[in-house]
Amino acid sequence: xxxxxxxxxxxxxxxxxxxxxxxxxxxxxxxxxxxxxxxxxxxxxxxxxxxxxxxxxxxxxxxxxxxxxxxxxxxxxxxxxxxxxxxxxxxxxxxxxxxxxxxxxxxxxxxxxxxxxxxxxxxxxxxxxxxxxxxxxxxxxxxxxxxxxxxxxxxxxxxxxxxxxxxxxxxxxxxxxxxxxxxxxxxxxxxxxxxxxxxxxxxxxxxxxxxxxxxxxxxxxxxxxxxxxxxxxxxxxxxxxxxxxxxxxxxxxxxxxxxxxxxxxxxxxxxxxxxxxxxxxxxxxxxxxxxxxxxxxxxxxxxxxxxxxxxxxxxxxxxxxxxxxxxxxxxxxxxxxxxxxxxxxxxxxxxxxxxxxxxxxxxxxxxxxxxxxxxxxxxxxxxxxxxxxxxxxxxxxxxxxxxxxxxxxxxxxxxxxxxxxxxxxxxxxxxxxxxxxxxxxxxxxxxxxxxxxxxxxxxxxxxxxxxxxxxxxxxxxxxxxxxxxxxxxxxx
RNA sequence: GGUCCCUUCGUCUAACGGUUAGGACGGGAGAUUCUCAGUCUCUAAAUAGCAGUUCGAUUCUGCUAGGGACUACCA
Numbered sequence: 406x407x408x409x410x411x412x413x414x415x416x417x418x419x420x421x422x423x424x425x426x427x428x429x430x431x432x433x434x435x436x437x438x439x440x441x442x443x444x445x446x447x448x449x450x451x452x453x454x455x456x457x458x459x460x461x462x463x464x465x466x467x468x469x470x471x472x473x474x475x476x477x478x479x480x481x482x483x484x485x486x487x488x489x490x491x492x493x494x495x496x497x498x499x500x501x502x503x504x505x506x507x508x509x510x511x512x513x514x515x516x517x518x519x520x521x522x523x524x525x526x527x528x529x530x531x532x533x534x535x536x537x538x539x540x541x542x543x544x545x546x547x548x549x550x551x552x553x554x555x556x557x558x559x560x561x562x563x564x565x566x567x568x569x570x571x572x573x574x575x576x577x578x579x580x581x582x583x584x585x586x587x588x589x590x591x592x593x594x595x596x597x598x599x600x601x602x603x604x605x606x607x608x609x610x611x612x613x614x615x616x617x618x619x620x621x622x623x624x625x626x627x628x629x630x631x632x633x634x635x636x637x638x639x640x641x642x643x644x645x646x647x648x649x650x651x652x653x654x655x656x657x658x659x660x661x662x663x664x665x666x667x668x669x670x671x672x673x674x675x676x677x678x679x680x681x682x683x684x685x686x687x688x689x690x691x692x693x694x695x696x697x698x699x700x701x702x703x704x705x706x707x708x709x710x711x712x713x714x715x716x717x718x719x720x721x722x723x724x725x726x727x728x729x730x731x732x733x734x735x736x737x738x739x740x741x742x743x744x745x746x747x748x749x750x751x752x753x754x755x756x757x758x759x760x761x762x763x764x765x766x767x768x769x770x771x772x773x774x775x776x777x778x779x780x781x782x783x784x785x786x787x788x789x790x791x792x793x794x795x796x797x798x799x800x801x802x803x804x805x806x807x808x809x810x811x812x813x814x815x816x817x818x819x820x821x822x823x824x825x826x827x828x829x830x831x832x833x834x835x836x837x838x839x840x841x842x843x844x845x846x847x848x849x850x851x852x853x854x855x856x857x858x859x860x861x862x863x864x865x866x867x868x869x870x871x872x873x874x875x876x877x878x879x880x881x882x883x884x885x886x887x888x889x890x891x892x893x894x895x896x897x
Numbered sequence: 898g899g900u901c902c903c904u905u906c907g908u909c910u911a912a913c914g915g916u917u918a919g920g921a922c923g924g925g926a927g928a929u930u931c932u933c934a935g936u937c938u939c940u941a942a943a944u945a946g947c948a949g950u951u952c953g954a955u956u957c958u959g960c961u962a963g964g965g966a967c968u969a970c971c972a
Contacts, residue, residue: 415972450971515970522969526898533899534968558970576902585900587968594970601972625901625967646902653908655964686909686921693911694920713910715903716965723909723922733935776934786934804932841930855931867933 408440409615412473413605415447416458419666420465422719423620423650423658426684430647431618432471433685433707440615444476445608446487449598465667469677470700475612483612488604495599498607498637499559499592507636508592510557511539512550534588535560559593561602561633569628574616574645575714581628590629602626606633614642618709621646621716622657645709648688649716658719670724674747674780676735679728687717697730725778732777737770744770744783751784753791772873789863790877795889802860802890807853813894816857818843820887823858827880833872861890 412428414420435442446462448454463478475481485491502508513535521536540562542550550557563586570580592603599607609617624646634641652662664670670680682698689712691698698706732740745766748754754762773786796802803812819840826836844854860866862883863874875883 413972417972447972453971511970518970579901581900585968591970596970598970600970605972620966621902622966623972627901648903649966651965657966683909688909690910692920696909696921717910718908720908720922726922729935775936778934782934837931844931850931852931859932863932865932868931869933871931 406615408435408438409443409613410435410440410618411443411445411609411612411614413445413447413608414462415450415453415601416455416462417450417453418455418458419461419668421658421665422667422684423665425465425469425667425680426650426687427618427620427647428466428471429469429681429685429703430689430707430712433703434616434618434709435474436704437707441474442471443481443483443612443614444473444486445612446477447601447604448487448489449601449604451489451596451598461666461668468667468671469681488599488608491604491608492597494611495604495607496593496597499599499603502561502592502636503559505636506562508559508561509540510542510547511535511560511589511591512542512547512555512557513538514555535590537589540589556595558591558595560589561592561629561636563587563589563629563632569631571627571631571641571644573624573627574643574709575712576624576646579624579627583628583632586628586632587626602629602633606630606637606639609642610634610637610639616643616645618645618647621649645712648713650687651716651718653718655718662719663721674743674782675724675728676731676743676780679724679731682731683724683727687719688713729778732780733775735774737767737774740774741767741770743780744773747781747783748787748791751788751791753784753787769877772869772877776869786869787877789865789868789874793886794864795886795893796860796864797893799894801866802857802894804850804853804856807849807856809894811847811849811853812857814847815843815849815854816861816887816894817891819854819858820861820891823875824884824887827875827883837872857890858887861887 410431412431414424414428432442434440444466446459448459466473473479475483476486480486488495499508503510517538518535521538525533539557539560564583566583568580568582569586570578572578590602591600593599608614627644627646631641650658652658654662658665664673667680671677678699681700681703685698685703685707686696689707691706691708691711735743741763745754745758748766749756749758754766758766769787769790773783776786777783799809799812802816803809807815822839822843823836826839840854840858841851844851847853855871856866859868859871859874862871862878863869864886868874869877878886
């Protein structure tokens with residue numbers, strides 16, 4: 406039997422880490438089994454739907470390099486794959502359930518439902534849910550309510566006796582008494598759109614889905630879905646409920662923990678390789694030592710048995726580490742083109758970069774590469790090249806263990822040594838040694854000499870290595886900045 | 898409140914019922930005769946608790962505790 410799995414997001418917000426991980430698990434499982442990965446858009450909530458969300462879904466999957474075998478855009482034999490385009494279908498199936506006595510029309514107003522709810526809360530009884538007010542209306546009562554123009558919903562008739570069990574690959578059997586299943590959930594809303602439960606079950610059946618891999622938050626509605634499959638007389642698929650992704654505080658990962666949308670991560674300069682690798686590692690592992698996986702690796706070695714049961718905490722620091730690792734693996738050319746948009750946004754290079762700018766960006770990659778965690782780091786790391794804000798506070802030039810007098814001498818003598826050496830074309834190592842000797846002569850630490858020079862040239866105590874900075878800046882500009890710093894120390 | 902699920906270092910995780918409980922991130926210390934970063938080395942750090950089964954429990958069973966999810970005309 407061919408494995409067929411689906412990722413079925415609801416376009417009501419940006420694709421977030423949790424959703425994408427579900428997509429990835431489905432995708433890798435399908436690929437590893439030689440099966441099909443299907444994308445289905447569950448846009449039945451017309452209130453919360455947005456075009457932007459739908460576009461973000463496509464953009465995110467494209468960026469990650471996740472191709473769906475069937476779904477919107479690419480089509481497939483079981484389409485359409487957008488639920489709003491299957492509108493009539495759900496209605497038919499829901500009405501069939503009514504005809505078979507498995508479901509019924511309900512005319513209760515939202516106000517009445519709210520009142521019932523409030524009364525249940527006030528009476529402190531266990532919350533019972535819908536009171537099945539319309540479960541046994543006579544034809545006359547119905548006709549009367551129809552005549553009033555009330556648009557009904559269709560509710561599933563949940564058995565009050567017995568229990569329902571479903572099997573989960575990870576959890577084993579999960580059983581729930583039918584009386585504990587949410588009483589008579591709505592299948593078809595009054596606007597004619599199906600709820601998640603109905604649409605999901607119908608589509609999974611019609612599209613031949615063999616395995617349902619979804620977040621553990623769906624476990625409570627598992628029995629309900631089984632009841633639906635039984636009502637239709639269909640065979641339910643195999644379930645696998647994925648552990649959830651939590652924030653540091655153990656709550657469901659959300660915005661207050663930091664970025665959660667893939668779009669945000671992308672904007673900050675995370676690489677798709679890092680996102681895929683790290684996100685897959687929360688709740689899954691191959692063995693006790695392998696930590697780097699490409700998408701292609703995972704398409705081969707992903708195993709459903711290796712999925713962890715317990716929820717996992719999303720560690721932003723570890724993602725940073727992965728990202729740094731992948732940045733260091735990039736070729737200089739690739740990294741240069743990845744960094745270019747950030748330099749453009751900062752106004753450092755023009756929107757349509759010139760050939761000189763292209764060369765410049767490429768030339769700064771080697772010194773910047775091992776210092777970056779995310780692509781946007783390139784901006785602060787190289788800003789000294791593109792904007793020149795001289796440091797006028799002498800204290801900044803003075804290294805720990807040095808003083809103003811020594812710093813001035815170090816700057817003055819050091820500048821001479823440095824400039825002379827550079828002009829004579831001496832090796833950097835040689836000049837460096839001379840500067841070290843200077844520090845010995847002044848009886849200060851090596852950094853007592855380097856720090857003032859560094860601040861003079863890069864306008865910062867933290868910078869790329871001194872000689873890298875000089876090479877990127879050019880000799881003339883280096884000389885200019887050194888002279889300026891010397892002047893700052895001589896005046897007053 | 899009710900129902901269900903979960904539990905190994907701070908975090909992600911590994912360990913046929915038998916190991917000094919392993920690795921990674923993060924932390925700490927050191928090296929790399931310029932800062933930062935990177936790289937390398939070293940280091941601290943865990944089986945939630947209590948019973949039971951067993952020659953032997955991280956591993957099997959039960960209970961307790963803690964955490965989480967769900968409880969909508971949202972998915």
